[in-house]
Amino acid sequence: MPAVPLLTATIETALNKVLSLDPDAAPKLSQLQGKRLIVELDDLQQRFALVFSSKVDVLALADAPGPAGDDECIIKTRLSVLPSLRDTSQLTRLIKSGELEVNGELAIAQAFSGLLQSLNIDLEEQLAIRTNDVIAHELFGLAAKAQAQLQKAGRKAEAILGSALTDEKQLAAHKLAVMHFSDQVSSLRDDAERFEARLERLERSKQ
């Protein structure tokens, strides 16, 4: 079975489904209409193109894309760098370090990143469409309660484990002991620096 087309089909279906769940996504997507974002992943030796129209088409390009044309942005990077691209303030550093190569209209990549980050999907509303308001509200209420209980249980377990490790088994240092130790290290470092300064002064006075 062709694996790469299966992957792009899955990404394309998921992406368009997610975009369809946010009513505000369509006008933002229309700003990208007719543009292409090409991502070349060196480590996978694959090139993916996202072509924007009323939806997003995802292609695994068989040929090298050539120089970026109008309305095109070509990003060359590694898979591990992709998550860093969400933070646009990191782009300059990534380009300077050679981890990212950008050709064409960078605004396309930024607009797409912005579109994904601004997605606001009301899951309760989506569930209500398939069931009804009461069921959706009750289920989400239960889920919120379960989440709060889990968080509470997690915090309690964390405290018990911490106490067991520091007080009962004494496998780890207590928070106060760590702070005291840090203070002692700082004090020692200050003493050493003072001693070094005095030593230098003495050596200079002998000369």
Place this chain on the structure above:
Amino acid sequence: MSEQQTPNSEETSSSEQSTHFGFKTVDRTKKASMVAGVFDSVAAKYDVMNDFMSMGIHRLWKRYTIDCSGIKSGHKVLDLAGGTGDLAAKFSRLVGPAGQVVLADINHSMLSVGRDKLRDKGVVGNVDYVQANAEALPFPDNHFDLVTMAFGLRNVTDKDKALASIFRILKPGGRLLVLEFSKPTNEMLSKTYDWYSFNILPTMGQLVANDRESYQYLAESIRMHPDQDTLKSMFENAGFEHCDYQNLTGGIVALHRGYKF
């Protein structure tokens, strides 16, 4: 399977006036109308049967074809024997409003189903529909950037003539992609595939589309289609350059690619 003729017997037929229709030998002038009869019969259930027969894998083969198309905004594309418009729908979005997609099929029933399907999906504006014979395409010379033909070439009576006709209408630098059933490269797969084709496929046709004969023809026409290397030679004879092919799913299907320079 012993009754099978050798692939590409169309070209080696003893009579210039005869060709094959599945495993039958028929008058060349009659093949087009016989193929039309098959597709008139299956048009309404074509998509359902494709999904059912291939377990949806035909969609991945078509995606791979699009991945290899090099298509860009503003390009002119001919989806030949485009049937129910699976490729044309995607091409329409990829070429954008500045581009043009022509969905062509010799069969009026298939073209009608394709047109209705695309319009229902909202694919309008840059798609034209043309009933055309691949052997004599009604388009100007050097007109298209890309011609695709998915699961259509094996039904054409004179394949060499069709390839020459496609070559004429392609722009210099344009490419032809032919996605077609081919010959499995693995002996075991080949035997399993033959058993599936001649036993399961016609039964599926009977149950789903109430048409056993058309799906018997499908299985037979696949066996009569030229193998990968023969089709590649036919591309080269028609004038295409940099020709190659990619086997998909063990050679059950192959994507042939050729360029006009």
